Amino acid sequence: MWKNIIIHPEKCTGCHLCELYCSFHHFKINNPSRSRIHVIRSEPYIDSPILCIQCGLCIDFCPVGAIIRNKKNGAINVLIDKCIGCAQCVFVCPYGAATIDPITKKALICDLCNGEPECVKNCPEKVLEYVDATKAVYYKNLIISKLLKKESIPLEPYPK
Amino acid sequence: MSEKIFGYAGQILRIDLSKKKILKEPLRKDFIKKYIGCTGYAAAILWYELKPKIDPLSPNNKIIFSTGPLTGTFCPCSGSYEICFKSPLTNAFGESRSGGIFGPKMKYAGFDHIIIEGKSDKPVYIWINNGEVEIKDAQHLYGKTVHETTEIILEEIKEPKASVACIGPAGEKLVRFAAVMNDRDRAAGRCGGGAVMGSKNLKAIAINGEKDIEIANPEKFYEFVTEAKNALLKKTALRRFGTINAITVLNAMGALPTKYGYTGFFERAEDVSSERLLSKYLIKRRACFACPIGCGRYSEVKHGIWATPPHEGPEFETTDMLGPWINISNLEAIIKANYLCNNYGLDTISTGNVIAFAIECYEKGWIKEDLVKGIKLEWNNPETMIELIKLIAKREGIGDLLAEGVMRAAEKIGYGAPELALHTKGLEMPAHDPRGETRILAIKYAVEYRGGCHVHSGFPGLYDRSPESLNDYGLKEFGLPWPPKGKFIEEGKGIAYRFFAIFGQIPEIMGMCQFASMGSEGNMITIKDYAKIYSSLTGIEMDEYELMKIGERVYNLKRCFNVREGFNRKDDKLPKRMYEPIATGPVKGECVKNLDLMLNEFYESMGWDIKTGIPTFEKLKELGLEDVAEELRKNSIF
Numbered sequence: 001m002w003k004n005i006i007i008h009p010e011k012c013t014g015c016h017l018c019e020l021y022c023s024f025h026h027f028k029i030n031n032p033s034r035s036r037i038h039v040i041r042s043e044p045y046i047d048s049p050i051l052c053i054q055c056g057l058c059i060d061f062c063p064v065g066a067i068i069r070n071k072k073n074g075a076i077n078v079l080i081d082k083c084i085g086c087a088q089c090v091f092v093c094p095y096g097a098a099t100i101d102p103i104t105k106k107a108l109i110c111d112l113c114n115g116e117p118e119c120v121k122n123c124p125e126k127v128l129e130y131v132d133a134t135k136a137v138y139y140k141n142l143i144i145s146k147l148l149k150k151e152s153i154p155l156e157p158y159p160k
Numbered sequence: 161m162s163e164k165i166f167g168y169a170g171q172i173l174r175i176d177l178s179k180k181k182i183l184k185e186p187l188r189k190d191f192i193k194k195y196i197g198c199t200g201y202a203a204a205i206l207w208y209e210l211k212p213k214i215d216p217l218s219p220n221n222k223i224i225f226s227t228g229p230l231t232g233t234f235c236p237c238s239g240s241y242e243i244c245f246k247s248p249l250t251n252a253f254g255e256s257r258s259g260g261i262f263g264p265k266m267k268y269a270g271f272d273h274i275i276i277e278g279k280s281d282k283p284v285y286i287w288i289n290n291g292e293v294e295i296k297d298a299q300h301l302y303g304k305t306v307h308e309t310t311e312i313i314l315e316e317i318k319e320p321k322a323s324v325a326c327i328g329p330a331g332e333k334l335v336r337f338a339a340v341m342n343d344r345d346r347a348a349g350r351c352g353g354g355a356v357m358g359s360k361n362l363k364a365i366a367i368n369g370e371k372d373i374e375i376a377n378p379e380k381f382y383e384f385v386t387e388a389k390n391a392l393l394k395k396t397a398l399r400r401f402g403t404i405n406a407i408t409v410l411n412a413m414g415a416l417p418t419k420y421g422y423t424g425f426f427e428r429a430e431d432v433s434s435e436r437l438l439s440k441y442l443i444k445r446r447a448c449f450a451c452p453i454g455c456g457r458y459s460e461v462k463h464g465i466w467a468t469p470p471h472e473g474p475e476f477e478t479t480d481m482l483g484p485w486i487n488i489s490n491l492e493a494i495i496k497a498n499y500l501c502n503n504y505g506l507d508t509i510s511t512g513n514v515i516a517f518a519i520e521c522y523e524k525g526w527i528k529e530d531l532v533k534g535i536k537l538e539w540n541n542p543e544t545m546i547e548l549i550k551l552i553a554k555r556e557g558i559g560d561l562l563a564e565g566v567m568r569a570a571e572k573i574g575y576g577a578p579e580l581a582l583h584t585k586g587l588e589m590p591a592h593d594p595r596g597e598t599r600i601l602a603i604k605y606a607v608e609y610r611g612g613c614h615v616h617s618g619f620p621g622l623y624d625r626s627p628e629s630l631n632d633y634g635l636k637e638f639g640l641p642w643p644p645k646g647k648f649i650e651e652g653k654g655i656a657y658r659f660f661a662i663f664g665q666i667p668e669i670m671g672m673c674q675f676a677s678m679g680s681e682g683n684m685i686t687i688k689d690y691a692k693i694y695s696s697l698t699g700i701e702m703d704e705y706e707l708m709k710i711g712e713r714v715y716n717l718k719r720c721f722n723v724r725e726g727f728n729r730k731d732d733k734l735p736k737r738m739y740e741p742i743a744t745g746p747v748k749g750e751c752v753k754n755l756d757l758m759l760n761e762f763y764e765s766m767g768w769d770i771k772t773g774i775p776t777f778e779k780l781k782e783l784g785l786e787d788v789a790e791e792l793r794k795n796s797i798f
Contacts, residue, residue: 013454014448016261017389020234030233030379031268033321033370043344045443046471102370122386124393124452136468 001132002074005051005110005117006139012127014039018119025118033102036110037119047152049119049127052076052097052110058089067109075112079129083107165189166376167229167697168197173293175286177360179277180217182293187272190346192716194784196694198228199255200669202244202273202715205718207788212724213511214552214793216248216352217334217359219279225325227265227366228671228696229402232267232373232449232535233381236389236685239449241342243356243667247351248336249510249565250586250611253721254351257616258446259456259673260343262323262367264746265448269369280361285326288367303329305503306341307471309364325365327354328505329554334358337510339587341502346448347459349507349611351587352565376699384693389452392676394683401434402445402455402760403476407484408433414624414746415596418484419539419581419745420516420590422738425745428489436491445508446472453675453794465490466542474508476499477614480591481512485547486519497549504553511647513588514562514569515548517581521534526575531558544669566669579736585727589735595742595750598624598647603657606732607773609718617715618664619678620657634686635659638708650754654761661766665711666690667716716766716775719789724795729773733761774798 019035024151038050054076057069065090066082067076085105098109098112110117112130120128131139164170174183195201202224214220222528223245241263247254266274270291296316301309302416306328311326320484325342331354338348338354357363376382381566397405410416411429415694418426430436441461447454474482474494482497483489501508514721521527523539535551536544537560551559561569567586567744570577577702582606589612593600614621622631624644636642640659641652666687667677676685685693691704722731734755741749764768767779777798792798 010444013445013447013451013456014223015451015454016239016449017234017236017452020450024234026376026377027372029372029374031370031372032264033268034372047446103372122388122389144233153226 003115003130003132004074004110004136005120006129006131006136007049007143008127008129008139009046009048009143012039012047012049013125014041015124018049018123018128019148021118021122023121025113033134034108036097036099036108038096038099042083050095050097051128052093053095054110054112057092057094058098058109061092063088066107070111073112073115075114076109077111078107078109080104080106161455163372165192166374166528166699167233168192169270169371169373170274170778171271172273172275172553173288174275174277176278177280177362178293179386180295182295194406195717196229196669196710197272198231198669198671199242199244200405200524200665200710201357202226202242202255203253203714203717203721204247205246205273207721210246211259212749214246216246216251216254217355219360221246221356221359223276223353223356223360223432225274225276227263227266227272228429228669229694231671233262233375233385233673233697234450235385235697236392236450236452236694237448237673238671240671240673241266241348243340243348243353245351245353245356246333247587247610248355249352249567252354253609253718254726255610255616255668256340256348256350256353257668257673258340258342258346258348259451260323260344260346261449261533262322262325263671264274265323265367266451267369269367271372274365276357276360279359281529283363285362285364285366287314288365288581289319289402289477290315290369290371292426301363306327306505307344307503307548310344312510313364313366317366319364322366322368324364326368327357328503328553329570330505330563331355331358331403333441333553333555335506335555336565337507337569338505339505341505344532345502347502347507349509352505352507354505365680377696378719380475380696383692384490384689384696388676388685388689388693389594390683391683392452395453398455399445399453401438402457404437404457404474404479406476407479412746413596414742414748415478415593415724416484417591417593419487420485420520423743423745424593424747426484426489429484431489432483432491432494441491441495443470446714448673451673455675461495462494464492468499470491470495471499471502473502477591478508478512480543481509482493485512485591486516487539488542489540490542493545497545500546500549503786506549509590511552512551513582514566515545516563517566517569518548518558520580521573521577524576526573526577527558531561533547533557541778545719545766554786561597566609582735582737582791583612584608584734585644585731587675592621593694593742594736595605595752596745596747597621598655599650599752599758600624600653600660602650602734602738602755603654604660606734606759607754607762609722615674616664617668618660619674620660622678623656623660631680633660633663633679633684634681634688635663638687648750650758655765657758657762661715662708662711663687665714666707669714670694709783711767713785714782716783717785718790719775722787723774723792723797729759729771732773
């Protein structure tokens with residue numbers, strides 16, 4: 001069964017270690033802006049990682065077919081040689097999980113580290129969990145229920 | 161630039177605010193070899209570039225924002241930067257560390273150090289975006305609080321991911337213990353860096369960057385830092401309860417400074433304990449960049465007269481200095497006071513110290529009624545505390561006097577005030593009492609280059625705190641006297657402190673938090689670990705003995721900075737109260753007895769002149785500081 005990463009945002013302290021481990025795993029350097037996971041701090045209250053849910057919307061939108069699904073682990077893979085950096089994936093991603101690498105100018109999308117996500121392994125607060133589908137359903141429902149408990153936040157599709 | 165230096169950004173940014181000149185300089189390899197980075201490197205810059213005896217609040221002073229090689233990497237607790245300058249409180253070497261994300265952003269923007277010189281003719285702020293630097297007008301930010309300033313700047317530069325370090329109204333008004341605040345609630349508080357920034361008419365620095373930090377030996381580096389991270393995760397108490405946990409721990413020992421050091425035991429300590437914060441006001445924990453510990457608190461008071469918006473804090477020092485130190489046990493008021501100090505940009509330690517000092521002076525009849533103007537200067541009065549914080553930040557009424565810091569305020573007040581004031585070299589004493597805790601703190605407070613300070617350099621507090629928790633910090637094999645003889649035995653403390661003083665420099669020059677280097681070998685980063693981590697990051701071969709040598713060199717250099725300013729043994733002293741017995745509690749009657757003995761031991765083991773407390777010419781030569789020694793000779797110090 002394919003697995004996926006789920007988030008427990010209430011545990012996040014905003015330490016950015018997941019970003020650092022992510023950029024290290026892929027490029028052997030440290031640079032949060034080249035990470036595929038993004039820790040946001042929104043005052044007040046919110047610290048949370050934002051992460052690709054592997055939905056695959058970007059696959060259809062890529063004009064050059066540079067994004068494919070890895071049949072082995074279900075992850076989204078960007079074919080770097082094909083990618084032209086047009087950022088269609090960035091626009092279509094509903095979570096802001098896809099970005100353009102500031103150095104290579106190619107798309108950055110979570111590839112689940114080939115089935116062993118570094119961010120999950122190294123999060124000191126256990127905010128991230130790599131779970132199979134049945135468990136993921138429960139946690140995702142839980143997050144939705146938490147959202148419902150609070151006031152719902154209207155989406156702002158375009159920045160002011 | 162010629163050859164690649166791994167780990168470092170490789171560039172220094174120099175901004176002359178008088179001439180509005182922006183210069184980028186390459187990092188000096190010989191300085192890296194000798195001082196590694198961060199405060200070590202900055203100390204060297206200040207030594208070579210500052211003229212002795214300048215006024216710290218004049219355009220001649222410089223303020224350096226410094227990062228170390230580890231800053232911005234995923235080495236745990238490496239999210240630091242330090243500011244170095246000549247301190248307006250002490251006229252000595254001033255340095256102050258802060259966490260948050262400002263330091264890493266400096267590295268990602270491509271700068272290891274930012275040197276600010278001169279003085280702008282009108283308020284400005286600096287916006288650094290990936291190596292591009294802009295000096296922008298800040299007149300509309302004048303008088304704005306730290307949170308407001310941060311918000312407005314982020315809006316203006318249209319880069320929400322940027323980090324802002326700024327001063328509040330206190331820094332603008334040149335309050336001598338004003339802090340530099342970054343990422344809203346993180347403070348480089350001590351020594352008055354905020355006043356130096358204010359004297360330069362510099363309101364803020366905003367920074368963002370997207371550059372890589374390259375690693376010489378990625379596999380090794382990954383292995384070492386992940387190991388270190390897992391070790392630090394064992395600091396369970398610090399993780400769960402934060403630094404404020406120390407309130408109950410120290411109170412049980414009778415070493416919680418209370419009522420301006422009158423006693424070390426606070427009867428209502430429960431009211432300000434970490435448990436109470438946790439159960440009533442804590443929203444969550446917040447960590448600095450790359451920190452697996454996350455000692456930072458994020459709290460709010462929802463209702464009542466002390467209602468306070470969510471913000472980071474309070475930590476231990478703040479809680480004691482704005483609480484038991486003023487005999488206050490109202491945790492809500494402490495949270496409010498912490499919020500105000502953060503927002504005005506005040507150092508909470510110095511603020512608490514100076515408020516309690518004013519209360520005691522008034523009680524003794526040394527402060528005249530016309531100066532007080534109706535404020536009830538009395539113990540255990542939270543309203544008074546809040547009122548005084550506002551007055552100090554605005555330099556109004558009695559606040560104008562207190563904003564000078566206890567040393568200067570005491571001289572103006574007269575009577576017995578100078579003897580009462582709890583400071584060394586002009587820096588207000590923090591919330592650790594050498595009478596009730598280990599006596600090693602007594603020698604530390606006395607000799608420390610930045611004055612009365614519990615952290616820089618090194619934190620020896622756990623060395624012999626209790627028989628069950630003896631701690632050698634991995635320094636046994638370098639010669640640290642072991643086992644310790646007992647915390648109140650003064651003999652040998654001077655020798656022991658040498659090792660903490662030197663080891664304490666290592667996290668500072670690496671760009672690390674001191675908490676990573678505090679604990680026992682299983683749950684801290686030892687000197688051996690530092691050597692391994694540094695070597696694998698930079699590719700510069702380094703072992704622990706070489707590292708200790710560099711630590712000693714940096715410590716001596718900072719000492720020499722002070723020596724050139726005229727400091728010597730006569731300034732290595734403790735306030736009178738430290739020789740008076742603790743009035744109540746479990747260690748009632750304890751006091752410092754023989755500081756001279758400890759000083760002699762320390763000077764001798766450091767290879768300094770015992771009579772003057774100045775590093776000898778030979779010692780400096782041995783450490784590779786010949787030119788420093790020559791300069792001191794030119795100033796006829798030898």
